[in-house]
Amino acid sequence: MNVESDGTLPAGVPVDDAPGxxxxxxxxxxxxxxxxxxxxxxxxxxxxxxxxxxxxxxxxxxxxxxxxxxxxxxxxxxxxxxxxxxxxxxxxxxxxxxxxxxxxxxxxxxxxxxxxxxxxxxxxxxxxxxxxxxxxxxxxxxxxxxxxxxxxxxxxxxxxxxxxxxxxxxxxxxxxxxxxxxxxxxxxxxxxxASEAREAALEERGRIAREIHDVLGHALSSVAMQLDMADALHAEGRDLDANEAVRRARALAVSGIGETRRAIHALREDTLPLPETIADIARGSTAGFEVRGEPGEVRVEAAQAVIRTAQEAITNAHRHAPGAEVNLLLDYDDRLIRLIVTDTGTAEPGAQPNRSGSGMGLIGMRERASLLGGTLYAGPVEPVTPGWVVRLELPR
Structure with missing residues (x-):
């Protein structure tokens, strides 16, 4: 857009805003x-x-x-x-x-x-x-x-x-x-x-939508599945199994409420540096935490993905390996930011690690990492060594 030769704006610019x-x-x-x-x-x-x-x-x-x-x-x-x-x-x-x-x-x-x-x-x-x-x-x-x-x-x-x-x-x-x-x-x-403000608002809406999808979507779909199962079991006269399915649905609903609260907390933590946010999550879960490299500016989307992955990985570790020691490592380099969450397997006498589950949390974390151009690995620390590792890598 150029100024006309008589010092005015071209046609199409609102008169109230036009210079000249x-x-x-x-x-x-x-x-x-x-x-x-x-x-x-x-x-x-x-x-x-x-x-x-x-x-x-x-x-x-x-x-x-x-x-x-x-x-x-x-x-x-x-x-x-x-x-x-x-x-x-x-x-x-x-x-x-x-x-x-x-x-x-x-x-x-x-x-x-x-x-x-x-x-x-x-x-x-x-x-x-x-x-x-x-x-x-x-x-x-x-x-x-x-x-x-x-x-x-x-x-x-x-x-x-x-x-x-x-x-x-x-x-x-x-x-x-x-x-x-x-x-x-x-x-x-x-x-x-004004355009940047609109883009920022749309970006924030998209981020909140992903949080709702990852947390509430998973929880509600699991609750619905259990209730459908309870209805089918009740129709077959298996009332005890139906009641057990209802109890599992309630447990999933309670877990979903907790996940939602953590997600809301994470959304409010954008103003804090990422290491401090992960440190707060680790302290709240009695997990170890270490920062390696020089922390610097990280995209909001990448920081949110790291926060959500840390929460999901700690939750899974406590759910599937009760009593295990959990450690978080936040690693910075020139191009990437890495989050590595490891647990040592179960430490409770007589208990066995249980990695069974729907896998929806891992799927959501992988999708989030893929959207940001990164990768996520979740699996045993070593084939013959007890313990589990979740490794997230994202471009800065």
Whole structure:
């Protein structure tokens, strides 16, 4: 998106937010008012003291050209048409300059010079028109005195000043362009900030949706499965087994409530550094914790995946290997962040490790890691060694 040659924004930008207001104000009010005022005063003066037909002709033509530069939709004119219109205004004003010195009409050539500086995008064209207008005004002044023998009422060098307002016009234009560019940058910055806010909100919604899916989806589907089983067992007259299925459903519901609370807690921990969050989880589960490498910035999605994996791995370790020692290692390197959760197998006398289960937690952790471009391994520490390891690797 670029600023137009008259210091305004292209079509399609909301008017309330569009830059270039000062330039539009000058184009739409100040210039027409000035040219209109000079034109009306000149015509009144001509009516009171009628000049020659030559002066009348140049005056009417110069007034028409001046009003055209202010009334015609400037943005819709091609570049050559703009140059032509301003050139005609400047030439007619310069020719009129020595013919009506006792009226306000000579001011038109000064307005034409300022218009060339402010309205034309090409600096070369503006100064060329102003220079040519100055030459025409000087020649017309000489001709009016030497050829037409009109009374010389002002110094001859005054005609050389008609091009001076082009500098004022250029200064106004460059200031208007700078303000328009600044307003445009601010407008684009607001749009970008609003877009980033929308993206952040959508990203946060997606993250919360994944949390709900991973926690509540798993818990509710397991509860529904147990209740369906209880209904089928009850229909077969196996009331004891049906009651056991209902108890398992209740246990799953209670576990799901706990998982949901942990997930909500994890969502609220985004403002804490990741090592502190994992350390809190480890302390709450009487697990060991170690950080290796230099902690640094980690994506929110990656940090959340690490938190959820730590919670799931600790829960599984306590569920399937009661009494086992659990240790967490958070390892940073230049490209990856690793979470390694290990347990030593069961430490309760006579108890056996139990790794049976639906596996939905592991599936959810693998899907989360895959979405972030990482990997997750869960399995025995070694084929003949008791214990279990969950290893998550994610790009930073």
């Amino acid at each position: 207001t000062s330039a539009r104000f000058a184009d739409e009010l100040i210039r027409p008012f000035a040219i209109g005022t000079v034109s009306v005063v000149s015509l009144i003066q001509f009516a009171e003291r009628p000049p020659g037909q030559l002066a009348w002709g140049f005056a009417v033509a110069a007034i028409a050209a001046g009003l055209a530069t202010s009334i015609v939709p400037w943005r819709r004119l091609p570049g050559r048409m703009r140059i032509t219109l301003v050139s005609v205004f400047m030439a007619l004003g310069a020719m009129l300059f020595p013919l009506a010195k006792d009226t306000a009409a000579p001011a038109l050539v000064f307005l034409a010079s300022g218009t060339a500086g402010e309205k034309l995008a090409s600096r070369r064209a503006a100064f060329t028109i102003a220079g040519a207008g100055t030459a025409v005004a000087a020649a017309a002044t000489w001709a009016a005195t030497a050829v037409l023998h009109l009374p010389h009422e002002s110094p001859w060098w005054v005609s050389l000043t008609v091009g001076v307002p082009v500098y004022i016009g250029r200064a106004r234009r460059e200031r208007a362009d700078a303000l328009a560019a600044s307003d445009l940058a601010a407008w684009q910055s607001r749009r970008a900030a």
